[in-house]
Structure formats: C-alpha cells, structure tokens
Amino acid sequence: MTEVRARIAAACARGGHGQQVTLIAVTKTHGPEAVEAAWNAGVTDVGENRVQEAEAKMAQVTVPVKWHLIGHLQRNKARSARQFALIHGLDSERLARALHTEAVKEGVTLDVLMQVNVSGEASKSGVPTAGVAAFADYLQTLPALRVRGVMTMAPFDADERTLRSVFSGARGARELVRSAGHAAEWLSMGMSGDYEVAVEEGATHVRLGTVLFGSRT
Numbered sequence: 247m248t249e250v251r252a253r254i255a256a257a258c259a260r261g262g263h264g265q266q267v268t269l270i271a272v273t274k275t276h277g278p279e280a281v282e283a284a285w286n287a288g289v290t291d292v293g294e295n296r297v298q299e300a301e302a303k304m305a306q307v308t309v310p311v312k313w314h315l316i317g318h319l320q321r322n323k324a325r326s327a328r329q330f331a332l333i334h335g336l337d338s339e340r341l342a343r344a345l346h347t348e349a350v351k352e353g354v355t356l357d358v359l360m361q362v363n364v365s366g367e368a369s370k371s372g373v374p375t376a377g378v379a380a381f382a383d384y385l386q387t388l389p390a391l392r393v394r395g396v397m398t399m400a401p402f403d404a405d406e407r408t409l410r411s412v413f414s415g416a417r418g419a420r421e422l423v424r425s426a427g428h429a430a431e432w433l434s435m436g437m438s439g440d441y442e443v444a445v446e447e448g449a450t451h452v453r454l455g456t457v458l459f460g461s462r463t
C-alpha cells in the first residue's frame with residue numbers, strides 16, 4: 247500500500263495536472279476481510295463490479311467505506327444504485343432513465359460517471375467518443391443524476407503510447423461533458439497494470455485490485 251501510494255504521488259508530480267487522486271481498492275472476488283484490511287490500511291473507498299456481490303459484502307462489513315460500482319449496472323438493478331457513492335459505468339440513455347426514475351422516486355440524487363469507450367474496441371462498453379457530447383446534453387434533462395466526470399478502461403496490455411492516447415482522450419471527453427454544463431471534475435481511469443500512466447494523464451480515481459490483493463484466479 248505504501249509503495250502504491252508513493253507511485254501515485256510520483257506519477258502525479260510527473261504529470262503536472264495537480265489533481266487529488268482517490269485510491270479505490272477493488273475488492274471483487276475477495277471476502278469482506280479484504281474491505282476491512284483496506285480500511286485498516288487507510289483506504290476509504292472500495293470498488294465492486296457486481297451489485298449482488300457488493301450487497302453481500304456491505305451486509306458483512308462494519309467499517310464505513312464508500313462503495314463504488316465500477317462494473318456494468320443492469321437496468322433492473324437500478325434500485326440498488328443509491329447504496330453506492332459513485333456509479334462509474336453510465337453508458338446508455340436507457341440506463342440513465344432507469345437510474346433517474348429510481349432517484350426521483352426515492353428523493354435522492356445519484357453521482358455518476360459517464361463511461362467512455364475511447365479506444366473504440368468492440369468488446370468494451372462505454373459511449374463512443376463521437377457520442378459523448380450528445381449524451382452529455384441528454385443527461386442535462388435528468389437533474390437527479392449528477393454527472394461528476396468520466397470513466398474509461400484502456401485496452402489490456404496496451405503499449406504506453408496507446409495508454410496515453412486513451413487516457414488523454416478520456417480527459418478530452420471530460421471537457422466535453424463539462425462544456426455541456428455538468429460539474430464534471432473526475433476521471434476514473436487506471437488499473438493495476440496502467441495506473442501510473444493514468445495518473446500522469448490526470449486520473450482522479452484509480453481502481454486497483456491485483457496490485458493490492460494479489461491475482462484473482
């Protein structure tokens with residue numbers, strides 16, 4: 247943990263974007279003890295990619311971490327959204343409408359990130375870069391959703407040049423979201439294999455599993 251934090255700080259200094267970086271410990275596939283261990287190591291934010299697994303862990307954990315939903319959210323699980331401090335995978339108008347309907351019903355606002363597919367890989371979810379501005383405009387019609395920024399995933403095993411272009415593309419997407427009138431400050435990008443480059447390119451939230459807890463096999 248100490249080493250990861252030092253690497254994040256060094257990458258921050260190299261990148262020169264002057265951002266604060268939140269380390270999200272990705273506890274998927276690990277038990278509630280991983281959440282407790284992260285908390286005891288000074289981590290306040292944890293990430294899960296499945297609602298059901300997250301809810302099971304929430305019920306077993308006593309430390310007051312903030313839960314992030316980093317994976318795809320199915321529309322029929324929109325009711326579960328309010329348990330999360332931040333939904334990272336908002337990628338369609340249909341999901342946005344489902345979330346908004348629930349939020350209005352429950353009288354809450356939900357913090358969300360627009361997931362952007364910068365690399366254009368067919369296997370990745372996310373809004374294509376070309377659709378970001380229109381989606382951001384659409385989201386202005388849903389006031390119970392607060393669009394706090396952009397999330398992206400880089401291709402697995404990409405070289406550094408590709409990583410930089412994906413991460414700086416996400417930064418550009420955040421500007422488009424901002425231009426549409428959202429208070430979009432955040433950039434969720436960077437996993438165990440690429441978080442230093444992501445932080446150099448301005449990441450405000452890194453999502454780290456393997457580098458903290460070992461491989462998931």
Ligand SMILES: *Cc1c(COP(=O)(O)O)cnc(C)c1O
Pocket residue numbers: 272274295316317399436437438439453454455456457
């Ligand atoms: C699993 C996962 C991570 C963490 O991946 P590591 O390579 O283990 O750090 C980050 N983001 C998302 C969306 C994930 O599903």
